[in-house]
Amino acid sequence: MNPGGHPTSGGGRTPRRDERSPGKPATALDVAHRAGVSRTAVSFVLNGKSDGNIAEATRQRILEAARELDYRPHPVARSLRTSRTQLIGLITDSIASSPFAGQLLGGATDRARERGHLVAVFDSGERPALEEQAAEEFAGRRVDGLIYASMGLREVASVPDVGLPTVLANCFDARGELPSVIPAEEEAGATAARCLLDMGHRQIGVITGDLVVAGPRRLAGFTKTLAESGVKPVAVQELRGGWTIDAGFHATRAMLTRADGQLRQRRPTAIFCVNDRVAAGALLAAAGLGLAVPADLSILGFDDQEELAANLVPSLSTLALPHREMGRQAVDLLLDVVEQPDAPVTPTLRELPSPLVWRESVAAPPPTR
Amino acid sequence: MNPGGHPTSGGGRTPRRDERSPGKPATALDVAHRAGVSRTAVSFVLNGKSDGNIAEATRQRILEAARELDYRPHPVARSLRTSRTQLIGLITDSIASSPFAGQLLGGATDRARERGHLVAVFDSGERPALEEQAAEEFAGRRVDGLIYASMGLREVASVPDVGLPTVLANCFDARGELPSVIPAEEEAGATAARCLLDMGHRQIGVITGDLVVAGPRRLAGFTKTLAESGVKPVAVQELRGGWTIDAGFHATRAMLTRADGQLRQRRPTAIFCVNDRVAAGALLAAAGLGLAVPADLSILGFDDQEELAANLVPSLSTLALPHREMGRQAVDLLLDVVEQPDAPVTPTLRELPSPLVWRESVAAPPPTR
DNA sequence: TTGTATGCGTTATCAC
DNA sequence: GTGATAACGCATACAA
Numbered sequence: 001m002n003p004g005g006h007p008t009s010g011g012g013r014t015p016r017r018d019e020r021s022p023g024k025p026a027t028a029l030d031v032a033h034r035a036g037v038s039r040t041a042v043s044f045v046l047n048g049k050s051d052g053n054i055a056e057a058t059r060q061r062i063l064e065a066a067r068e069l070d071y072r073p074h075p076v077a078r079s080l081r082t083s084r085t086q087l088i089g090l091i092t093d094s095i096a097s098s099p100f101a102g103q104l105l106g107g108a109t110d111r112a113r114e115r116g117h118l119v120a121v122f123d124s125g126e127r128p129a130l131e132e133q134a135a136e137e138f139a140g141r142r143v144d145g146l147i148y149a150s151m152g153l154r155e156v157a158s159v160p161d162v163g164l165p166t167v168l169a170n171c172f173d174a175r176g177e178l179p180s181v182i183p184a185e186e187e188a189g190a191t192a193a194r195c196l197l198d199m200g201h202r203q204i205g206v207i208t209g210d211l212v213v214a215g216p217r218r219l220a221g222f223t224k225t226l227a228e229s230g231v232k233p234v235a236v237q238e239l240r241g242g243w244t245i246d247a248g249f250h251a252t253r254a255m256l257t258r259a260d261g262q263l264r265q266r267r268p269t270a271i272f273c274v275n276d277r278v279a280a281g282a283l284l285a286a287a288g289l290g291l292a293v294p295a296d297l298s299i300l301g302f303d304d305q306e307e308l309a310a311n312l313v314p315s316l317s318t319l320a321l322p323h324r325e326m327g328r329q330a331v332d333l334l335l336d337v338v339e340q341p342d343a344p345v346t347p348t349l350r351e352l353p354s355p356l357v358w359r360e361s362v363a364a365p366p367p368t369r
Numbered sequence: 370m371n372p373g374g375h376p377t378s379g380g381g382r383t384p385r386r387d388e389r390s391p392g393k394p395a396t397a398l399d400v401a402h403r404a405g406v407s408r409t410a411v412s413f414v415l416n417g418k419s420d421g422n423i424a425e426a427t428r429q430r431i432l433e434a435a436r437e438l439d440y441r442p443h444p445v446a447r448s449l450r451t452s453r454t455q456l457i458g459l460i461t462d463s464i465a466s467s468p469f470a471g472q473l474l475g476g477a478t479d480r481a482r483e484r485g486h487l488v489a490v491f492d493s494g495e496r497p498a499l500e501e502q503a504a505e506e507f508a509g510r511r512v513d514g515l516i517y518a519s520m521g522l523r524e525v526a527s528v529p530d531v532g533l534p535t536v537l538a539n540c541f542d543a544r545g546e547l548p549s550v551i552p553a554e555e556e557a558g559a560t561a562a563r564c565l566l567d568m569g570h571r572q573i574g575v576i577t578g579d580l581v582v583a584g585p586r587r588l589a590g591f592t593k594t595l596a597e598s599g600v601k602p603v604a605v606q607e608l609r610g611g612w613t614i615d616a617g618f619h620a621t622r623a624m625l626t627r628a629d630g631q632l633r634q635r636r637p638t639a640i641f642c643v644n645d646r647v648a649a650g651a652l653l654a655a656a657g658l659g660l661a662v663p664a665d666l667s668i669l670g671f672d673d674q675e676e677l678a679a680n681l682v683p684s685l686s687t688l689a690l691p692h693r694e695m696g697r698q699a700v701d702l703l704l705d706v707v708e709q710p711d712a713p714v715t716p717t718l719r720e721l722p723s724p725l726v727w728r729e730s731v732a733a734p735p736p737t738r
Numbered sequence: 739t740t741g742t743a744t745g746c747g748t749t750a751t752c753a754c
Numbered sequence: 755g756t757g758a759t760a761a762c763g764c765a766t767a768c769a770a
Binding site for chain 3: 409445
């Protein structure tokens with residue numbers, strides 16, 4: 001209470017109460033007891049509400065007592081009282097099958113931790129029925145909010161509404177009512193184009209695919225940027241269905257050779273591929289045709305599928321979808337609304353850039369021709 | 370709390386009190402009230418302890434009341450009381466970077482859900498310091514137990530001990546004190562061998578790698594099973610470091626051709642590859658050498674790296690590491706000890722089989738030779 | 739400025 | 755069989 005009091009041992013006989021027997025964490029009452037104050041004071045100090053309420057000396061005493069006792073508020077008791085669990089539910093259509101979803105998840109858990117939250121995850125495995133169920137289970141568990149993450153960018157028809165703050169990651173809802181964070185696909189296409197343009201390429205080919213949402217946007221940004229420099233793709237191949245290494249291989253051959261198997265006269269000096277697998281096929285096709293990459297032909301991939309892109313020879317320059325960052329920002333978006341329950345729900349749509357990952361497969365075009 | 374104890378709203382209009390206004394979930398007291406019994410009775414019935422205590426009629430009445438009110442026990446309140454959060458903490462060295470970790474996670478969340486638990490995850494991103502921190506944070510959050518999962522099979526030196534039940538997935542501790550679940554690597558090697566043997570192959574090559582733990586075991590099982598049939602690998606290549614498509618390509622060429630580039634006389638009719646990337650390289654090498662797969666040469670991969678194996682031409686037969694099952698069983702192991710706190714901790718080591726995934730790249734050897 | 743009393747919703751211990 | 759009553763640990767309106 002006052003400096004003349006007994007800051008440390010109250011009685012003469014060292015009862016050693018400060019060393020709590022392990023397994024019995026200190027409670028707020030213990031702290032109050034030890035600091036010679038009430039639980040209220042403890043609560044105020046530890047929640048930063050001590051400003052005009054608690055004397056500085058008292059505050060210090062409480063802080064010290066808490067430290068000595070290694071006090072941590074019991075999260076469950078706190079939750080019961082505040083009706084906030086500091087838990088986020090993340091529902092995804094497939095963590096399991098995508099190498100990217102993990103990045104998103106990693107970003108989300110990281111950021112959540114920074115903001116004092118845990119992320120509980122549930123994988124619907126592409127079974128929409130389970131998503132609804134998962135949402136309800138999370139709601140029943142009183143999570144503070146929900147994140148829906150999809151593996152591929154897509155528009156989701158309906159998100160189960162269980163009365164919880166919800167944000168979308170790598171997807172968006174038709175009615176644009178929910179905050180969501182997605183890749184800026186058009187910009188990514190533009191980045192790819194600029195990369196090739198800046199290296200001096202003018203004869204540019206593109207192998208695209210029937211990607212539902214992302215594809216057209218990406219291609220639009222690509223061709224538009226090209227057009228702004230007065231360049232038109234010299235060749236375009238559209239892959240349907242399987243964007244495999246094999247498909248990339250054949251598409252590239254078709255793009256580079258004539259029917260008789262000879263190299264075309266007028267052929268691209270650079271090819272932009274819809275994804276890294278296709279780019280891998282392109283690499284192989286080039287090798288088969290005696291074209292050196294990147295000396296004779298530059299190849300730019302998409303996705304930064306690490307297991308693949310970094311291990312090819314030559315290693316693949318590509319664009320990395322911002323999965324990790326989507327995870328982080330989805331959490332931010334969500335916690336912002338969780339922590340401001342009264343604020344109006346702004347249907348934010350954040351579009352994140354896909355950074356270029358420079359490796360070996362892109363260089364300036366060959367001087368001649 | 371309930372004003373006047375009227376089951377319906379006080380006013381004459383819109384009685385419908387049983388349809389709780391959303392946002393105000395029914396409590397156990399509400400149920401007791403509505404069924405005209407005490408909370409004790411409700412608790413007994415809902416926790417299955419009604420056997421000799423509650424009259425069947427009463428039991429039914431309570432059940433009905435609960436159903437009508439759509440009562441669900443408040444998990445936070447329950448946790449506070451039982452000091453069990455029904456939460457599992459999963460720490461992994463890299464969800465993010467591995468396509469497999471997702472499977473493990475999926476299996477874990479699935480099984481946890483079946484047993485009434487949620488899985489909160491944290492990705493240390495290969496930073497061991499963070500693992501300790503994560504463990505402490507989970508402990509502070511009062512999770513019921515911890516799972517450590519690693520991306521590649523390995524022995525872990527020390528697992529942070531935060532006084533929580535812990536099990537290991539896809540790794541094991543040096544002292545064998547912790548329950549853990551890992552792939553049966555030797556058996557997997559045997560399975561691969563038997564697969565090739567059963568198809569009639571006797572000239573068998575293997576491209577292995579310097580995989581720390583799994584490699585030797587797997588190879589041991591493979592060669593042992595071969596030996597039991599009196600077969601010795603006709604060629605063995607060991608890859609160091611990068612197990613890339615490219616490495617597989619060159620290793621396969623080396624295995625199939627002589628120094629002058631001609632096909633060897635005595636060459637394998639089947640090759641077992643350390644992983645699917647290497648197998649992809651083998652596929653390409655075979656194609657380059659004019660060998661048809663699987664007609665002239667069978668290729669068996671390992672890992673079932675889906676993005677790759679299923680999309681190659683021909684698609685790759687391979688062995689799938691039991692990641693999903695490891696996740697499931699890790700949860701089972703963990704919850705078994707969580708639910709039997711008094712039982713002695715048996716340092717179980719479960720070894721799970723890697724199923725063969727039949728696709729196109731393996732067939733009988735060519736008749737001649 | 740500090741202390742007191744109460745509620746969050748459950749489970750568990752007893753007397754009745 | 756049943757029904758009060760006490761924790762669990764924290765936060766806070768309100769009284770001192």
